[in-house]
Amino acid sequence: MTQNHEIVAGFLPLLDSALLVIAKEKGFAEAEAIDLRLVREVSWANIRDRLAVSRYNVAHMLAPMPIACNLGLTPLAPKMIVPMALGLGGNAVTVSSALWTEMAAAGASDDLDAGRNGKALHKVVVGRPGRPLRFAVVHPHSGHNYELRYWLAASGIDPDRDIEIIILPPPEMPDALGAGQIDGYCVGEPWNTAGVVSGKGHIATVKAAIWKSSPEKVLGANAGWADDHPDAMAALLRALYRSAIWCSDPQNRETLASTLAKPAYIGRPVDWLLPALSGDLQVGGGQITSVKDFFVPRGKAATFPWKSHALWFYTQMVRWGQVVHDEGNETIARNTYRPDIYRTALQPLGVPLPGASAKVEGALRVETPVGSTGASLTLGPDGFFDGGLFDPDKIDAYIEAQRAAKGD
Amino acid sequence: MKSHTLAVLVIDENRIRASIIEAGLREAGYENVTIVHDINGIARRISEINPDVIVIDLENPNRDMLENMFQLSRSVKRPIAMFVDRSDEASIEAAVDAGVSAYIVDGLKQERVRPILKMAISRFNAFARLNRELEETRGELENRKVIDRAKGLLMKSRGISEEMAYALMRKTAMNQNRKIIDIAQSLVTAIGLLDPGENV
Numbered sequence: 001m002t003q004n005h006e007i008v009a010g011f012l013p014l015l016d017s018a019l020l021v022i023a024k025e026k027g028f029a030e031a032e033a034i035d036l037r038l039v040r041e042v043s044w045a046n047i048r049d050r051l052a053v054s055r056y057n058v059a060h061m062l063a064p065m066p067i068a069c070n071l072g073l074t075p076l077a078p079k080m081i082v083p084m085a086l087g088l089g090g091n092a093v094t095v096s097s098a099l100w101t102e103m104a105a106a107g108a109s110d111d112l113d114a115g116r117n118g119k120a121l122h123k124v125v126v127g128r129p130g131r132p133l134r135f136a137v138v139h140p141h142s143g144h145n146y147e148l149r150y151w152l153a154a155s156g157i158d159p160d161r162d163i164e165i166i167i168l169p170p171p172e173m174p175d176a177l178g179a180g181q182i183d184g185y186c187v188g189e190p191w192n193t194a195g196v197v198s199g200k201g202h203i204a205t206v207k208a209a210i211w212k213s214s215p216e217k218v219l220g221a222n223a224g225w226a227d228d229h230p231d232a233m234a235a236l237l238r239a240l241y242r243s244a245i246w247c248s249d250p251q252n253r254e255t256l257a258s259t260l261a262k263p264a265y266i267g268r269p270v271d272w273l274l275p276a277l278s279g280d281l282q283v284g285g286g287q288i289t290s291v292k293d294f295f296v297p298r299g300k301a302a303t304f305p306w307k308s309h310a311l312w313f314y315t316q317m318v319r320w321g322q323v324v325h326d327e328g329n330e331t332i333a334r335n336t337y338r339p340d341i342y343r344t345a346l347q348p349l350g351v352p353l354p355g356a357s358a359k360v361e362g363a364l365r366v367e368t369p370v371g372s373t374g375a376s377l378t379l380g381p382d383g384f385f386d387g388g389l390f391d392p393d394k395i396d397a398y399i400e401a402q403r404a405a406k407g408d
Numbered sequence: 409m410k411s412h413t414l415a416v417l418v419i420d421e422n423r424i425r426a427s428i429i430e431a432g433l434r435e436a437g438y439e440n441v442t443i444v445h446d447i448n449g450i451a452r453r454i455s456e457i458n459p460d461v462i463v464i465d466l467e468n469p470n471r472d473m474l475e476n477m478f479q480l481s482r483s484v485k486r487p488i489a490m491f492v493d494r495s496d497e498a499s500i501e502a503a504v505d506a507g508v509s510a511y512i513v514d515g516l517k518q519e520r521v522r523p524i525l526k527m528a529i530s531r532f533n534a535f536a537r538l539n540r541e542l543e544e545t546r547g548e549l550e551n552r553k554v555i556d557r558a559k560g561l562l563m564k565s566r567g568i569s570e571e572m573a574y575a576l577m578r579k580t581a582m583n584q585n586r587k588i589i590d591i592a593q594s595l596v597t598a599i600g601l602l603d604p605g606e607n608v
Contacts, residue, residue: 042467043468043470045471046471049500049504055505139472
């Protein structure tokens with residue numbers, strides 16, 4: 001009936017590549033007449049470059065990266081769109097055992113509470129002689145960089161002055177921590193669990209505690225390809241949505257873990273993958289802490305590309321000096337995320353589609369039913385651990401308040 | 409050959425490929441070439457070398473780190489752009505396909521950088537070819553071992569000479585329109601299955 005769509009997608013060996021992997025492995029892509037080819041990459045820069053020269057049509061991508069590309073912040077800057085998110089949450093901050101001992105003495109606890117453990121880290125930082133602590137994140141334009149910085153700043157630590165933040169590839173972080181090259185890192189799974197399993201690390205807090213229901217990876221698409229192939233794009237989004245349904249079913253957890261563990265995908269033990277999928281995290285010292293909604297592949301509109309998410313990332317790029325704030329840049333950030341394409345593609349499935357394209361981040365303290373087409377939709381709780389609100393209609397004020405807090 | 413004063417830094421964890429690139433650049437008259445295999449301490453090295461062009465292989469997982477360093481411009485005083493020119497799509501495609509990426513200091517004339525990138529691309533391709541040939545040779549050696557083993561099995565079980573054993577396999581291969589290695593492989597597999605001491 002339909003013609004076959006050939007789609008090539010790049011991905012990095014991370015838990016949140018799950019939607020793409022399962023779309024292929026469980027036949028959801030095939031059911032949409034998509035011949036989906038997945039190519040494992042070693043760096044986000046490679047994914048970006050190969051997307052730019054059309055070797056990839058789409059890719060597993062850091063949520064802020066397409067915005068940074070469209071703003072021209074990267075060496076090679078392909079025009080990209082984000083028609084879908086690939087889930088919420090999934091990251092954690094892991095610190096060395098030595099640093100954890102100091103933090104615990106300053107009041108940190110295994111409950112992963114971002115406020116309490118942030119205060120403890122602040123005490124350690126203030127009372128520390130010698131070289132500043134060094135933390136690693138995966139990319140300057142990543143959710144990891146921005147959530148780590150947000151957590152530190154809201155805990156009274158200046159991420160540019162009081163500590164040092166460097167960039168490392170995710171699989172190298174546990175080893176770097178063990179070798180004492182870094183004191184902590186913020187990364188997606190399974191690399192926090194890997195740090196704990198090695199006995200060298202302790203999880204200090206999680207993304208879900210810093211900013212509840214926050215976006216992590218997205219589907220980045222070459223804008224030119226997406227323009228020329230709207231049917232293929234829509235078919236892929238439907239396949240990925242079905243994949244998200246499958247991935248969110250607890251009954252599929254074991255199969256999901258063993259599929260991702262294959263050498264072609266993450267290529268690490270199943271035991272490293274299960275904690276993130278169940279939310280029962282090994283935090284270190286034999287302690288297991290349950291985190292509700294640690295990684296959300298589908299619920300809470302987890303695949304919807306909210307423009308408020310794009311705009312929050314934009315405010316953080318401004319906050320940390322990566323880009324200047326002006327109307328043109330704000331518009332680029334807003335238009336990178338494309339809920340219109342998402343809605344058009346998924347309408348035939350009769351699934352819940354949010355009525356709005358942006359929301360006030362941090363407004364929902366509890367799970368709340370919201371206006372949607374199709375089935376009913378529940379969002380939240382969302383928001384930042386320090387009680388902050390982000391209203392995408394008041395960007396100037398938000399940026400100004402953060403600038404004032406930094407004392408500029 | 410006229411010499412060029414551009415400082416070129418090649419970052420490649422593969423020593424053989426790095427030296428192939430270095431040789432090519434020197435042949436072309438670029439005398440100021442530095443090779444770095446290990447990304448550790450790269451910031452300090454870059455500030456020492458102060459390169460005009462940086463060539464790095466795409467297999468290196470540390471590209472994200474390197475780019476961040478360029479953006480912060482702590483070690484590299486001038487802003488860095490990638491490839492010869494963002495609009496030069498053909499060069500970019502060729503480079504990415506070959507597995508190489510080049511960063512250049514902004515303001516450097518692209519005519520001066522293009523030959524370096526071209527050189528890197530051709531050397532990367534030459535290395536890939538070399539690797540393929542090596543793999544093929546390795547495969548042939550493996551085949552030779554399997555055929556020898558099959559020959560030995562035939563000689564032992566049928567009490568024939570080496571020449572006769574080989575002739576028998578060749579004849580069977582011709583009759584069945586298969587390769588000798590396939591016949592030898594099936595023979596080795598079959599004997600392995602039949603031998604009670606070797607079954608798994």
